[in-house]
Amino acid sequence: ETLRLLTWGSYAPDVLVQKFEEEYPDIDVEVTFSNNEEMIAKLRATGGAGFDLAQPSHDRIYAAQLEYDIYKPLDLSKINTDVLEAKLLAGVKENTTIDGEVYAVPHQWGTSGLMAEKTMAPDFSSWADLCDPQYAGKTSMRLKRTILLGTAFSMGENPFEAYSDLEKYQDILDKVADKLIECKANIKAYWKGGDDLSAMMLSGEIVASETWDSTAYKLFDQNENIVFIPPKEGALAWIDTFALPRKAKADDAAYKWINFVLRPENVTLMSGSTGAIAAVQGGKDLLPEDKKAAVNAAFTDADIDNLKFFANIPPGVEDMEGKTLEKIKAATGG
Amino acid sequence: MQKDIKRLSLILLFAPFTLWILLLVVLPHIGMVILSLREKVAPRVYEFGFGNYLEFLHEPIYWNTLIRTGSMSLLVTALALIIGFPIAYYIAKIAGPRARGGLFLLCLIPLWVSDLIRSFGWILLLRETGVISSFLVWTGLIGTPVEFLYNDAAVIVGLVYTVILFMIVPLVSTLDGMDNSMIEAGYNLGGNGFTVLRRIIIPYAMPGIVAGCIVTFMLTAGSYLTPILLGGKNSSWFTEQIYNQFITRFNWEGGAAFGMLLLLFTSLVIWLGLKLSGQTLANTVAKS
Amino acid sequence: MLAQNKTTPFLLGYRLYVVTFFIFLAAPLISAGAFAFNDSLFPALPWQGFTLDWFFGDTEPKLGMFHDRRLLQGLYYSFVIAIFVAALSVFVGTTNAFLFVRGDFPAKNFFYIMMVVPLVIPGVILGISILVLASDTANMMERRFAIELEFLRPGILLVVLGQFSFIATITSLVITARLKKFDETMEEAAYNLGASRARVLRTITLPFLRPAMIAAGIVAFLVSFENFNTTLFLVGSEAPLTITMYDRMAKVGSTPVLNAVSFFLMVGSGLLALMSVLIQRDKTAR
Amino acid sequence: MKHTPTYDLECQDLAKNFGSFRAVKGVSFDIPSGSFFSILGPSGCGKTTLMRMIAGFEDPSGGDIRIKGKSVLGTPPNKRNVKMVFQHLALFPMMNVYENIAYGLRCNGVSSAEIKRKVHDVLERIALPDVAEREIHQLSGGQKQRIAIARCMVLDPDVLLLDEPLGALDLKLREAMKIELKLLQHQFNTTFIYITHDQSEALVMSDNVAIMNQGEFEQIGTPQELYHHPKTAFVAGFVGDSNRWSGTVTSSDGTGGQVETDQGLPMTFSAAGGTKINEGSKVDIFVRPEFIHAIRANGANKSSADGDNRLSGVVDSLLFNGANSRVLVRAQGGELVEADVTLTGNNDIKPGEDVELVWSSRQAMCFAQNGGA
Amino acid sequence: MKHTPTYDLECQDLAKNFGSFRAVKGVSFDIPSGSFFSILGPSGCGKTTLMRMIAGFEDPSGGDIRIKGKSVLGTPPNKRNVKMVFQHLALFPMMNVYENIAYGLRCNGVSSAEIKRKVHDVLERIALPDVAEREIHQLSGGQKQRIAIARCMVLDPDVLLLDEPLGALDLKLREAMKIELKLLQHQFNTTFIYITHDQSEALVMSDNVAIMNQGEFEQIGTPQELYHHPKTAFVAGFVGDSNRWSGTVTSSDGTGGQVETDQGLPMTFSAAGGTKINEGSKVDIFVRPEFIHAIRANGANKSSADGDNRLSGVVDSLLFNGANSRVLVRAQGGELVEADVTLTGNNDIKPGEDVELVWSSRQAMCFAQNGGA
Numbered sequence A: 001e002t003l004r005l006l007t008w009g010s011y012a013p014d015v016l017v018q019k020f021e022e023e024y025p026d027i028d029v030e031v032t033f034s035n036n037e038e039m040i041a042k043l044r045a046t047g048g049a050g051f052d053l054a055q056p057s058h059d060r061i062y063a064a065q066l067e068y069d070i071y072k073p074l075d076l077s078k079i080n081t082d083v084l085e086a087k088l089l090a091g092v093k094e095n096t097t098i099d100g101e102v103y104a105v106p107h108q109w110g111t112s113g114l115m116a117e118k119t120m121a122p123d124f125s126s127w128a129d130l131c132d133p134q135y136a137g138k139t140s141m142r143l144k145r146t147i148l149l150g151t152a153f154s155m156g157e158n159p160f161e162a163y164s165d166l167e168k169y170q171d172i173l174d175k176v177a178d179k180l181i182e183c184k185a186n187i188k189a190y191w192k193g194g195d196d197l198s199a200m201m202l203s204g205e206i207v208a209s210e211t212w213d214s215t216a217y218k219l220f221d222q223n224e225n226i227v228f229i230p231p232k233e234g235a236l237a238w239i240d241t242f243a244l245p246r247k248a249k250a251d252d253a254a255y256k257w258i259n260f261v262l263r264p265e266n267v268t269l270m271s272g273s274t275g276a277i278a279a280v281q282g283g284k285d286l287l288p289e290d291k292k293a294a295v296n297a298a299f300t301d302a303d304i305d306n307l308k309f310f311a312n313i314p315p316g317v318e319d320m321e322g323k324t325l326e327k328i329k330a331a332t333g334g
Numbered sequence B: 001m002q003k004d005i006k007r008l009s010l011i012l013l014f015a016p017f018t019l020w021i022l023l024l025v026v027l028p029h030i031g032m033v034i035l036s037l038r039e040k041v042a043p044r045v046y047e048f049g050f051g052n053y054l055e056f057l058h059e060p061i062y063w064n065t066l067i068r069t070g071s072m073s074l075l076v077t078a079l080a081l082i083i084g085f086p087i088a089y090y091i092a093k094i095a096g097p098r099a100r101g102g103l104f105l106l107c108l109i110p111l112w113v114s115d116l117i118r119s120f121g122w123i124l125l126l127r128e129t130g131v132i133s134s135f136l137v138w139t140g141l142i143g144t145p146v147e148f149l150y151n152d153a154a155v156i157v158g159l160v161y162t163v164i165l166f167m168i169v170p171l172v173s174t175l176d177g178m179d180n181s182m183i184e185a186g187y188n189l190g191g192n193g194f195t196v197l198r199r200i201i202i203p204y205a206m207p208g209i210v211a212g213c214i215v216t217f218m219l220t221a222g223s224y225l226t227p228i229l230l231g232g233k234n235s236s237w238f239t240e241q242i243y244n245q246f247i248t249r250f251n252w253e254g255g256a257a258f259g260m261l262l263l264l265f266t267s268l269v270i271w272l273g274l275k276l277s278g279q280t281l282a283n284t285v286a287k288s
Numbered sequence C: 001m002l003a004q005n006k007t008t009p010f011l012l013g014y015r016l017y018v019v020t021f022f023i024f025l026a027a028p029l030i031s032a033g034a035f036a037f038n039d040s041l042f043p044a045l046p047w048q049g050f051t052l053d054w055f056f057g058d059t060e061p062k063l064g065m066f067h068d069r070r071l072l073q074g075l076y077y078s079f080v081i082a083i084f085v086a087a088l089s090v091f092v093g094t095t096n097a098f099l100f101v102r103g104d105f106p107a108k109n110f111f112y113i114m115m116v117v118p119l120v121i122p123g124v125i126l127g128i129s130i131l132v133l134a135s136d137t138a139n140m141m142e143r144r145f146a147i148e149l150e151f152l153r154p155g156i157l158l159v160v161l162g163q164f165s166f167i168a169t170i171t172s173l174v175i176t177a178r179l180k181k182f183d184e185t186m187e188e189a190a191y192n193l194g195a196s197r198a199r200v201l202r203t204i205t206l207p208f209l210r211p212a213m214i215a216a217g218i219v220a221f222l223v224s225f226e227n228f229n230t231t232l233f234l235v236g237s238e239a240p241l242t243i244t245m246y247d248r249m250a251k252v253g254s255t256p257v258l259n260a261v262s263f264f265l266m267v268g269s270g271l272l273a274l275m276s277v278l279i280q281r282d283k284t285a286r
Numbered sequence D, E: 001m002k003h004t005p006t007y008d009l010e011c012q013d014l015a016k017n018f019g020s021f022r023a024v025k026g027v028s029f030d031i032p033s034g035s036f037f038s039i040l041g042p043s044g045c046g047k048t049t050l051m052r053m054i055a056g057f058e059d060p061s062g063g064d065i066r067i068k069g070k071s072v073l074g075t076p077p078n079k080r081n082v083k084m085v086f087q088h089l090a091l092f093p094m095m096n097v098y099e100n101i102a103y104g105l106r107c108n109g110v111s112s113a114e115i116k117r118k119v120h121d122v123l124e125r126i127a128l129p130d131v132a133e134r135e136i137h138q139l140s141g142g143q144k145q146r147i148a149i150a151r152c153m154v155l156d157p158d159v160l161l162l163d164e165p166l167g168a169l170d171l172k173l174r175e176a177m178k179i180e181l182k183l184l185q186h187q188f189n190t191t192f193i194y195i196t197h198d199q200s201e202a203l204v205m206s207d208n209v210a211i212m213n214q215g216e217f218e219q220i221g222t223p224q225e226l227y228h229h230p231k232t233a234f235v236a237g238f239v240g241d242s243n244r245w246s247g248t249v250t251s252s253d254g255t256g257g258q259v260e261t262d263q264g265l266p267m268t269f270s271a272a273g274g275t276k277i278n279e280g281s282k283v284d285i286f287v288r289p290e291f292i293h294a295i296r297a298n299g300a301n302k303s304s305a306d307g308d309n310r311l312s313g314v315v316d317s318l319l320f321n322g323a324n325s326r327v328l329v330r331a332q333g334g335e336l337v338e339a340d341v342t343l344t345g346n347n348d349i350k351p352g353e354d355v356e357l358v359w360s361s362r363q364a365m366c367f368a369q370n371g372g373a
């Protein structure tokens, strides 16, 4: 049988896949790389068919399930939940329970924040610094919802609280849009995938950027001066989860995979590939040495306390955000 | 009996054609039209209406992007024609018979790899620390590296590169069919190079030019990867917005409306082009 | 003047322009190909020395393409898809050629234009419209009759159909052009010499069309292999190579292994293109 | 009508309509075994249509076709033992010469060995024993021609149809092939039906020629009969060159008489086509250039030329063409009359000279105009 | 050489090499104003190349071209007042008749009103006053021909070049156009240079003809000169039909003599080309069919035919072609001899009859073989 994974790039490193297949010789693993939006779009188009296990972030499940009915409830008894970090498990369950059924369990978590080349941008600390004229033409960001939220925080707003009042949220978005349009002249380019960001950063074409932490860790490996910086407004934290598509056909294999990747020895391999911290107890300790160093270089305990977990997205917000992003993209800012 | 066989074979031949056009082109587009006329009023609740189209009209971002896509596509088409025509002419009329095949094959080179790899190649060439910039620094022509990527010029270069083949191929085939003595007659009767080009070669090549322009324009307006990968922070492309509607905003209804709008818009441009040049679709695109 | 006197400065300049143009054409391919041999983890300057690891390396981080399961699988799916698309397109292209060259029916011109239209519909829209129709139909069947029609969900079949929807136009045009050149008296001659209708088709008409069918098949194969826009919306879990590479680039980060794949594809397509040219330069083409 | 097997092909009242257009209007003829029969007529007169009916590619709208005495109506083309050489030959370019010739044999299920023997045999007979392995495009025009014939002859057809097979060849080759075709027909001793609009081809090669016009046969006869004794004005005008006048009969005695042409020239004639022509009827008179003698007006042997028609004029121009040279003489009426002359290079007639044109009334063929033929 | 303005075109030692291949090898000729000059030669002999040099499309490798006395070397084609009618006419399909004719005038910056006048004028002169608004594809072959000429003539060229313009036409039309072209040239009174490989075209139309072979002119002369007094064996063979024998001179007196052919036939000849032929030299003898009289062997007036050469044989076949009929006679040696006959329809010679062939030694043109000409 085949286990069709719909997951993030690097969330299924070849070593692990091979190892899994050796352990379960009758299961073939087939991996499709995706992101939150595409996962939803894809599963929507297939009506929840075509994949056996998906890994959306914890905040992107509730609304999508309500609207498109693309997942099926998990059988928690088949998952080795004991190993999971209780706080994260509770948080995810809370976010993804519909009609008493749980639709997701956590896998790994990480943050979105900033990264900077220390020697060139020593004082970088806030989302707003991306728009600092001092770094004109030397910063980058991804034109996705993360930067909208980060900028909102930097403007003193709490967007997550505004989710309950979409009109208010629209006001915030409008302000954020103005700010980011103004900021456009300051940035070099919007990055689209980890790849172009790495290239720009490593080559020195830019000195700072909004980033996933994992990308920053990877670059830290190459250049010790490039570090992840949790913004002072708080890094945005996400938890990528496991969820079963509604028409998944290999549930057993899916559970096997879940339990497999949560095993400590595999967690290290996984984190080595993803740069994210597993949602298992002691997940941080299971990081490979280099990543551990990078995390330690980036985070203080205060930073960890200051994490802002993505809040559940209510229906309609994606559309509002999408339009705002388009507005920013289309504006001619220089 | 002969008649029956004829009728039967006509029906047999019609079947694949009908299945293809009906199931894969006509019905899907009707489906798109229907979808685009559904307004979303609440999760899983829809109403019939023109809201998705009105949304487009009311939001300058969208039609600005459409107009930008259209005008850049026209620019790319024009550039492809201007750059490609001399090449096509060279292949069809000046190169020796043996060189001709070779050059024609060389023209097909961009087709050997996907859009993605082509763009990938351009990125490696154009970026600030890329091959061209480094080369120019090395030669001393420029002092510090220059960013050639992430701007409209890069998009245009990339698009022209991608589509020029579709301009050259129909041009070569029409010019090939042109009797050399027609050009010689043009000179012999007193025309200079310019007159001959304007009054004889270009009018003769018109079906090829129009065919090339149509295909080039459609490919450009419908392209996705090149503008995304090479474009800068201001470079929206309408297909990107369609993609966004579908994928990031989960707004299939809006996306369908946008798709129809792109199709209508490009068809309109082509219709105008055909009217202005006095050609028809059947004697241009279909011939190449 | 444009064609004759062989040594004018004008012609010299013209030649220079042509050479420049072909350099332009080759440049991105050369750069994409060349970095496949750079002994570095990133497809970028500076040049770190020559290596074949990105083809044959069998360990991370320099896992060569021939050991990269995902890429090989993408290659395999691309191949399967392209074969089906080519076969289907050549078949329909051939029946269309007969339909439009030999058939006589009302509104022929209109239908002919309908045949050409898919070529000028943006690929993204073709993909989306087919996706929408297929999933709407599947949803409807599921809701009304509780039947799950899995083949209507994104996957290989939809990708094949999506690509076929416009590639069939290309093959139809190629084969139609060839059939138009066919001298129908050749069929009458064969018939006159005692052949049955089926035999005429088998021994005269199809052999005459064969070069065009092969060439059309190769073009269809290449276009399918490199298609992205239409495939993007229709792909399921079995992703062909372009999608795999795009995901790799946009979601993982590119290493020179992508350049290696590019190089590999260039060589493959180049050989195919050469083959199609050699086939078209056949004895009956004059 | 009784069927004697001496006729390879008989057509009876054969007709073909395309919609309301009558392309062939009830044509009847019989072709004796082993003869060379040509159908000569202007473009569009229905020759090809007639031939395609014989081959089976068109269904007749009426009439009957009998091959070797048996009606073939309803027999599909691939079952008729009538083979055809097409205008552009229709050799199969994807096969070599051997395969082309073997094609029909294979269709008949002949054994390989037999095919081999027959193909080489027929190649010998067309004097091209060595070309079996050549590709079609490696052959010259004349060789292709012969292969196209061989491809049919190897099947031993009852009748071979040839539809303007020389049309695509260049001038010199066409001349040579005319003679060659005739020799090949002798060789194979098969009935050939040859279509052409070139009178010299039809005259040179044929035993019998049918002159076709607007879907009908005007006359069937030997080349000499057609040339010297045309039955209709159309035949007189179409076969060979002629000077043509229209006029009115002023006196007639049944076998000949006197005409005044529309330009006012008096002329004597002999009634052609065997029909008596009444006084006062409008007629067309034809005189062939070779029967008109052009004599210097002040020449010594002026009266020596024999002929009861005389016309004086001025040489307008001289069309030198070796043995086929001709003068254009402007007669008093202002019109041009063509006369053949032999130019030897010394003391020839020159433009501007006054000449007397002389011809015999026996050579002046006269036809009554009926309607506007 | 002095330039008198009576020559519209002079070429001197004109040569053209393509790489190492010498397509034209130093050709010299002068063409008097207003004459019709043809260049006749087999395919590939360099005719088109020569013409393209005159028009300016090829640069000569050597020699000079003078138009109206002035060298045009270095003058680009669009500045030469030499217009050209192309083999396939090269009418512009995207323009109508009016625009085609007006094209050259527009290039010269002539005013609209003037253009209109001139175009209509020239259309009158070619007798097609009403076709101005037609599209090219609506014209018949002959009309196209005339438009192509009009398009050039409206520009009043010093010389009009025509490269096998009749090649693409069908037989009947070609015959008609031959005479028409000649009349048009009279009309416009412009120098025409006409290229062809069809001898009858060249002979009928031209004032002077140059016979070209392998890049060289073999002979220039009037059609009659070429036909009756060829200077070389090539000309004798190429112009007009001939019977040709090879043989060895057994006796010679400078103006003629005795030859024994390779088949063993004795024959008397007159030396052609004006050169004495020595005893023992290998020669080619040409006798035109129209100078050979075929007489029934047992006929009454057997001895009446005048001629010092006699040959007996059997009529092999009879090629009836009206006025141009011919017999093929198999001589004792076994080879076929062609002789023209006039067939009147009564008591004509028939295949199988014994005949005597008689011709005069004055008509037996004899050329020494040099090398292998």
Ligand SMILES: Nc1ncnc2c1ncn2[C@@H]1O[C@H](COP(=O)(O)OP(=O)(O)OP(=O)(O)O)[C@@H](O)[C@H]1O
Residues within 6 Å of the ligand: D018, D021, D023, D041, D042, D043, D044, D045, D046, D047, D048, D049, D050, D197
């Ligand atoms: N399939 C058809 N439908 C309608 N009309 C036809 C068809 N085939 C031939 N005709 C008409 O019938 C007439 C005779 O045609 P046909 O081809 O027999 O002439 P032809 O004597 O062979 O002429 P040519 O010498 O030009 O070949 C023509 O007027 C032609 O237009």
Ligand SMILES: Nc1ncnc2c1ncn2[C@@H]1O[C@H](COP(=O)(O)OP(=O)(O)OP(=O)(O)O)[C@@H](O)[C@H]1O
Residues within 6 Å of the ligand: E018, E021, E023, E041, E042, E043, E044, E045, E046, E047, E048, E049, E050, E197
């Ligand atoms: N551009 C060229 N390059 C090389 N050889 C050439 C070129 N043009 C002509 N030739 C050669 O020069 C010779 C003369 O050619 P040309 O076209 O003048 O012949 P032609 O007498 O016009 O023949 P035809 O009657 O067939 O038109 C031919 O052998 C031809 O192959």
Ligand SMILES: NCCCCNCCCN
Residues within 6 Å of the ligand: A008, A009, A010, A036, A057, A146, A212, A214, A238, A240, A274, A310
């Ligand atoms: N907005 C949620 C972002 C989730 C990111 N997952 C990142 C994986 C990166 N390799």
Ligand SMILES: [Mg+2]
Residues within 6 Å of the ligand: D047, D048, D049
């Ligand atoms: Mg015909």
Ligand SMILES: [Mg+2]
Residues within 6 Å of the ligand: E047, E048, E049, E163
């Ligand atoms: Mg030529």
